[in-house]
Amino acid sequence: MPTLEVVVNGLTFPNPFVIGSGPPSTNATIMNKAFAAGWGGVVAKTTALSDTTVVNVQPRYGKLRSKSRDNVGFQNIELISDRTFEDWEDDFKKVKDTWPDRVLIGSIMESFHKDRWQEVARRSVDAGCDALELNFSCPHGHPESGMGAAMGQDPAQVEEVTGWVREAVGDTPIWAKMTPNITNITVPAMAAMSGGASGVSAINTILACIGVNLKTLRPQPTVQGYSTFGGYSYLAVKPIALRMVAEIAQASPGITISGIGGVTSSTDAIEHMLLGARTVQSCTGPMLQGFGMVTELIEGTLAFMEQHGFETLDELIGKSLPYLTTHHHLVELQTAKKAAQAARRASRDNAWGKGDVKEETAALVSNE
Numbered sequence: 001m002p003t004l005e006v007v008v009n010g011l012t013f014p015n016p017f018v019i020g021s022g023p024p025s026t027n028a029t030i031m032n033k034a035f036a037a038g039w040g041g042v043v044a045k046t047t048a049l050s051d052t053t054v055v056n057v058q059p060r061y062g063k064l065r066s067k068s069r070d071n072v073g074f075q076n077i078e079l080i081s082d083r084t085f086e087d088w089e090d091d092f093k094k095v096k097d098t099w100p101d102r103v104l105i106g107s108i109m110e111s112f113h114k115d116r117w118q119e120v121a122r123r124s125v126d127a128g129c130d131a132l133e134l135n136f137s138c139p140h141g142h143p144e145s146g147m148g149a150a151m152g153q154d155p156a157q158v159e160e161v162t163g164w165v166r167e168a169v170g171d172t173p174i175w176a177k178m179t180p181n182i183t184n185i186t187v188p189a190m191a192a193m194s195g196g197a198s199g200v201s202a203i204n205t206i207l208a209c210i211g212v213n214l215k216t217l218r219p220q221p222t223v224q225g226y227s228t229f230g231g232y233s234y235l236a237v238k239p240i241a242l243r244m245v246a247e248i249a250q251a252s253p254g255i256t257i258s259g260i261g262g263v264t265s266s267t268d269a270i271e272h273m274l275l276g277a278r279t280v281q282s283c284t285g286p287m288l289q290g291f292g293m294v295t296e297l298i299e300g301t302l303a304f305m306e307q308h309g310f311e312t313l314d315e316l317i318g319k320s321l322p323y324l325t326t327h328h329h330l331v332e333l334q335t336a337k338k339a340a341q342a343a344r345r346a347s348r349d350n351a352w353g354k355g356d357v358k359e360e361t362a363a364l365v366s367n368e
């Protein structure tokens, strides 16, 4: 019987399925529900010190549906948590007391001040977080004040802030959460590793405009007649997330990656792992499908492992990476295959004329 248990930066996850930072991890009640449903880990909703002003708007979500009305994409303009950090400290303690065998990851974001990042990091760990995720990646709202994706798009800041947090929390695992709103995601990922990160999480949401109301001509979601670009997630972003996870894995073989983006079923999660993710997060998935989706994630992944004869996740993580190559190499492979076929055809008289006669002749010439 295969096992889903996986050790990541010294932490044992009973399974690799982790709630991504957001509404499904916004207080102790909901995090406890996630663990009760069977999730191996939870990344809490991002928090900051209590004097950071967070004012959310509503509505703040929008859906993209296919012609058959299935949800395929989701957009939000939600900020980080509007709760006080003291509330979060209480919640971290409560959750960890209730679920000592599960992995609780605090998610933190701050302005570019060493003392603030170090305080929020240290207090999160003191309150019971097993690991920290550094939010360098929220693409809306916070970048307007130099936080989130504004920091994540500046590799020098990513490296420096990661170094501050590393200094504050000693050996506690730190994952730097990457923004996809950048040309080359490997640059900030490597900067985080140079700063002392234990791994990276990828991806946060993609900056987008979910649509325009054709009656009112207003972009969505509309607040008092106006809108702003928001973070795009769910199934539609999976191809971009898979590409970015693979790029990071290729840039630094063996790096710890928490794959995020478009995980709605075990198939999606397995794809993330095959391209290098050691854990897989889902945020919009549980929002739209409920926490119970973890049952299919577990059963589907175990069935896949049995089918392929994998005993442990280590045997499948990154297994598809060697099959990603350059376009130039694909052309070379195809040309070599065509030449081999022509040579086979040309070597038998009965097969002559099935292909191009000039190619068949050339295949038999030794000094072409």
Ligand SMILES: Cc1cc2nc3c(=O)[nH]c(=O)nc-3n(C[C@H](O)[C@H](O)[C@H](O)COP(=O)(O)O)c2cc1C
Binding pocket: 020, 021, 022, 023, 045, 046, 074, 075, 076, 078, 079, 080, 081, 107, 135, 138, 177, 203, 204, 205, 231, 232, 233, 234, 235, 237, 260, 261, 262, 263, 281, 282, 283, 284, 285
């Ligand atoms: C409504 C909403 C709120 C989110 N809030 C946060 C947040 O506070 N911190 C964070 O790091 N990511 C946040 N995210 C991003 C998710 O954690 C995740 O990176 C992204 O949605 C892609 O994964 P998914 O397709 O599984 O949702 C949020 C996503 C959504 C949909």
